Amino acid sequence: MKQISGINDLITLYDEARACDSKLFSDMRTNVMLRNGKHYSETTTKMLKGLRDKGVISEKERIKIVKNHIHRITNDYINSIIARNPSTVARPYNSSDLSDCKDAELSNSVMQDIRLKNDWRRLRRDFVTDQVVVGEAYATLKFDYSSGQMSTDEWGREYPVGQIKIEKRMGFECKRDPAAKSFQDARYLMFDKSVDLADAKAIVAQLRPEKVSAMSEEGSDNIVGFDINKGAYMSEAKKTLFIETYIRPCSSYPNGQYILSTKEFVVFKMDLPLGIFPVYQLGFDPIQTTPRCASIISVARPYQAEINRASSKQTEHQITIGDDKLYVGASSSVTNGGKLHGVRIMKGDGEKPTYIAGRTGEQFSSFIMEQIKQMYEAVNLPHLIADVAAGEKSSDPYSLLYKSMSQRGIYAFYLEQWEDFEKKLFTDAIRLAKHYYTEDHIVKIVGKKEKVNIAEFQETADDGFDIVVEESNGDIETKYGKLLTITNVLQYAGGRLSPEQIGQLVNDLPYANKDKVFNAMTTNVDLVENMLLALDRGEQPIIPKFGNIDLMLSALTNRTVQADFVSLDAEKQMLYQQYIQQLEQMKAQQQLQMQQAQQGLIPASGFLTTINASMKNPTTGKVERIKVPSDAVGWLVQKLNQQGAYAQQMQGLGAETMIDINNIASSQGMQQPASQGQGF
Numbered sequence: 066m067k068q069i070s071g072i073n074d075l076i077t078l079y080d081e082a083r084a085c086d087s088k089l090f091s092d093m094r095t096n097v098m099l100r101n102g103k104h105y106s107e108t109t110t111k112m113l114k115g116l117r118d119k120g121v122i123s124e125k126e127r128i129k130i131v132k133n134h135i136h137r138i139t140n141d142y143i144n145s146i147i148a149r150n151p152s153t154v155a156r157p158y159n160s161s162d163l164s165d166c167k168d169a170e171l172s173n174s175v176m177q178d179i180r181l182k183n184d185w186r187r188l189r190r191d192f193v194t195d196q197v198v199v200g201e202a203y204a205t206l207k208f209d210y211s212s213g214q215m216s217t218d219e220w221g222r223e224y225p226v227g228q229i230k231i232e233k234r235m236g237f238e239c240k241r242d243p244a245a246k247s248f249q250d251a252r253y254l255m256f257d258k259s260v261d262l263a264d265a266k267a268i269v270a271q272l273r274p275e276k277v278s279a280m281s282e283e284g285s286d287n288i289v290g291f292d293i294n295k296g297a298y299m300s301e302a303k304k305t306l307f308i309e310t311y312i313r314p315c316s317s318y319p320n321g322q323y324i325l326s327t328k329e330f331v332v333f334k335m336d337l338p339l340g341i342f343p344v345y346q347l348g349f350d351p352i353q354t355t356p357r358c359a360s361i362i363s364v365a366r367p368y369q370a371e372i373n374r375a376s377s378k379q380t381e382h383q384i385t386i387g388d389d390k391l392y393v394g395a396s397s398s399v400t401n402g403g404k405l406h407g408v409r410i411m412k413g414d415g416e417k418p419t420y421i422a423g424r425t426g427e428q429f430s431s432f433i434m435e436q437i438k439q440m441y442e443a444v445n446l447p448h449l450i451a452d453v454a455a456g457e458k459s460s461d462p463y464s465l466l467y468k469s470m471s472q473r474g475i476y477a478f479y480l481e482q483w484e485d486f487e488k489k490l491f492t493d494a495i496r497l498a499k500h501y502y503t504e505d506h507i508v509k510i511v512g513k514k515e516k517v518n519i520a521e522f523q524e525t526a527d528d529g530f531d532i533v534v535e536e537s538n539g540d541i542e543t544k545y546g547k548l549l550t551i552t553n554v555l556q557y558a559g560g561r562l563s564p565e566q567i568g569q570l571v572n573d574l575p576y577a578n579k580d581k582v583f584n585a586m587t588t589n590v591d592l593v594e595n596m597l598l599a600l601d602r603g604e605q606p607i608i609p610k611f612g613n614i615d616l617m618l619s620a621l622t623n624r625t626v627q628a629d630f631v632s633l634d635a636e637k638q639m640l641y642q643q644y645i646q647q648l649e650q651m652k653a654q655q656q657l658q659m660q661q662a663q664q665g666l667i668p669a670s671g672f673l674t675t676i677n678a679s680m681k682n683p684t685t686g687k688v689e690r691i692k693v694p695s696d697a698v699g700w701l702v703q704k705l706n707q708q709g710a711y712a713q714q715m716q717g718l719g720a721e722t723m724i725d726i727n728n729i730a731s732s733q734g735m736q737q738p739a740s741q742g743q744g745f
Contacts, residue, residue: 082240368440379426
């Protein structure tokens with residue numbers, strides 16, 4: 066693309082871009098009117114006038130009946146897409162790399178914050194509605210310095226830290242490169258933006274103060290906007306038309322270009338931040354060989370026109386010849402002959418009157434129903450008018466889940482388009498967040514416990530994470546399926562899982578107060594994860610006094626046998642060994658404290674009981690059965706049980722770790738459990 070030298074070149078591009086899709090823009094606006102029930106436009110009125118002039122229909126025939134099925138059809142697509150809650154999530158580029166996993170986790174927190182600050186729930190409804198009704202919708206992405214949470218500088222002055230802003234743009238506001246065959250091929254895109262005159266002057270005063278005097282006090286001439294709520298064109302006084310131009314990175318513009326202008330002068334231009342082309346298209350049905358898309362209404366419109374025409378004709382018949390009629394001869398007369406209960410008597414003179422029944426327009430009913438059926442088949446929604454078959458109810462939850470998931474095929478193509486749209490949008494949003502967000506900003510989003518990982522998150526290359534479409538959407542069927550799976554695992558394997566493993570599993574349940582109920586189960590897991598990340602970076606994390614030493618030891622020793630451990634620097638590998646030794650010493654100290662706690666007097670109360678063992682009595686010199694107090698037996702059994710549980714816990718650390726702990730214990734003068742037995 067050649068360089069744009071001035072406002073004249075820019076306006077030439079704008080006029081060419083607007084002219085190539087003028088017919089499509091008209092169809093898009095008409096689609097909005099059709100959904101809102103405004104089926105008879107000025108063009109239809111002109112067509113009817115021509116038919117009257119030719120004598121095809123009477124001048125008095127002005128009946129126009131609208132049976133709006135388009136509203137129901139578009140609603141079904143909109144509700145079905147939103148109900149399935151398609152979304153995206155950051156997943157690690159390499160799931161075996163702990164730093165990639167942490168990068169994806171922090172990216173998810175940032176992504177959730179962007180959704181929250183942009184009221185994503187409302188925006189998604191608007192995007193999907195435009196996708197279905199208009200045929201396409203556009204989003205633009207930028208970092209807005211004038212919004213976001215407030216912070217305080219060193220002089221105590223408050224200022225906004227800024228935030229990522231997502232702006233929805235209408236399909237008929239977008240003008241595109243006429244030479245483009247697809248959206249990705251468009252060298253540039255332009256958007257109309259109507260701004261209040263006062264706001265427009267404030268923008269120009271800040272960016273081009275010498276041009277403020279050139280702006281008209283009445284605003285731009287002949288600005289006519291399309292009111293999407295009323296489905297009509299409205300004159301906009303005191304408005305200024307801004308043109309936003311986005312140029313893709315190319316040889317002339319290596320980082321791309323953003324240009325803000327009026328039709329008279331350029332207000333502002335800059336390179337695109339990070340070279341990101343921040344325009345994203347969400348389409349319905351792509352129009353081949355062009356970058357534009359069509360709405361489902363373009364398929365339904367011919368059928369809807371026939372339904373309206375036939376319904377209007379049917380109503381005309383009901384009005385003109387709908388009442389019953391009684392014909393009598395010229396010499397005949399009919400008079401009231403009195404009344405009886407439930408009977409009206411009429412008297413007539415002359416020839417017998419002729420009775421003619423009224424017309425209901427039944428001859429049009431079959432045609433109308435056939436058009437309705439064909440329309441719903443054409444838009445791939447025949448189930449909306451089909452009768453529900455009896456006897457299909459099932460109490461098996463898995464059968465119900467399978468049936469619900471199998472019905473998604475109708476909307477799969479449009480769901481995938483939404484997922485691709487959101488994937489591209491939030492991939493670039495996180496890139497901008499890494500570039501613009503400060504450390505304090507990110508701490509506010511992800512929490513103070515992640516502060517040690519923020520520097521790595523900001524410095525990580527873009528390929529350190531990948532935004533991928535969720536395999537399971539957030540709809541009720543997916544949540545129900547996840548609930549069934551996890552509850553089955555907990556039912557059959559819960560007894561063999563550690564509290565930390567159960568906590569991680571329950572964290573995936575769709576309905577639970579995870580932060581409060583399961584925080585104790587997951588705290589040590591988060592602690593170990595942060596420790597491993599810090600050691601991989603070469604930092605020296607502090608070992609918490611009350612942390613789970615067994616879990617930390619198991620995680621660190623497992624890390625040393627992973628394939629990529631040998632690729633770490635020698636200093637980092639040595640740091641791992643030092644921390645393992647520290648934990649082994651702490652574990653040995655715990656073992657010493659436990660043995661010391663176990664020492665003390667053996668209880669001698671209770672009745673004497675005979676044990677199935679014998680020894681020589683030093684007093685009599687005879688071999689006798691051993692008799693001890695019953696409480697002493699109970700004490701011995703209790704200690705053995707405790708020692709067995711402790712031994713089982715130690716066995717989970719691995720043979721090498723056990724050897725190290727035993728060696729440390731021996732060097733500290735600790736007695737091993739096997740040598741604690743005492744004779745009488």
